[in-house]
Amino acid sequence: EPEVTQTPSHQVTQMGQEVILHCVPISNHLYFYWYRQILGQKVEFLVSFYNNEISEKSEIFDDQFSVERPDGSNFTLKIRSTKLEDSAMYFCASSPPGTSTDTQYFGPGTRLTVL
Amino acid sequence: KNEVEQSPQNLTAQEGEFITINCSYSVGISALHWLQQHPGGGIVSLFMLSSGKKKHGRLIATINIQEKHSSLHITASHPRDSAVYICAVARGDTDKLIFGTGTRLQVFP
Numbered sequence: 001e002p003e004v005t006q007t008p009s010h011q012v013t014q015m016g017q018e019v020i021l022h023c024v025p026i027s028n029h030l031y032f033y034w035y036r037q038i039l040g041q042k043v044e045f046l047v048s049f050y051n052n053e054i055s056e057k058s059e060i061f062d063d064q065f066s067v068e069r070p071d072g073s074n075f076t077l078k079i080r081s082t083k084l085e086d087s088a089m090y091f092c093a094s095s096p097p098g099t100s101t102d103t104q105y106f107g108p109g110t111r112l113t114v115l
Numbered sequence: 116k117n118e119v120e121q122s123p124q125n126l127t128a129q130e131g132e133f134i135t136i137n138c139s140y141s142v143g144i145s146a147l148h149w150l151q152q153h154p155g156g157g158i159v160s161l162f163m164l165s166s167g168k169k170k171h172g173r174l175i176a177t178i179n180i181q182e183k184h185s186s187l188h189i190t191a192s193h194p195r196d197s198a199v200y201i202c203a204v205a206r207g208d209t210d211k212l213i214f215g216t217g218t219r220l221q222v223f224p
Contacts, residue, residue: 048210
């Protein structure tokens, strides 16, 4: 069964460094999302992406964050200058053609630790 | 006040018991999702509902749009059902999902 994959599973970085988190959504999906979950807290929406552009972003998704779909298969989240509070699990998700509120398929997550 | 509230926060059960987890929301929605988060952190989508009731195996999800309430039921619970169950709503005018804080379920043999 097709699945969303994410790499790396765990990323450790120093404060102020740039990180790129990678996701490969399911191949025929059209809607893509990034979420984050700080340890012990609820999942939070970061950004949605459709038709090669951001369709919506949350107040968390400030100028330090960017997303890209560079080659039609990968979907990346970049954090330009990481802060301690960026430490969290980051989940990528995708959903099939239809509507953006269709079932979302989540990747296994990347645990980001900022030291 | 959270836009999505779940109850209970924690739930323990004996194997075989019938489980109910509740979700109430305060915004207009186009869909409600029930998700399962395993102890390792992975998230699996269980149901997406916009009305009525859905069933998959031992899991049943219902939604009452007028009352802004949804329930997730697990029949004949099993220790492998132990996980965090999360309710999330899609507001009608946006793409974003708004998540509840989750219900931690532990089923003991």
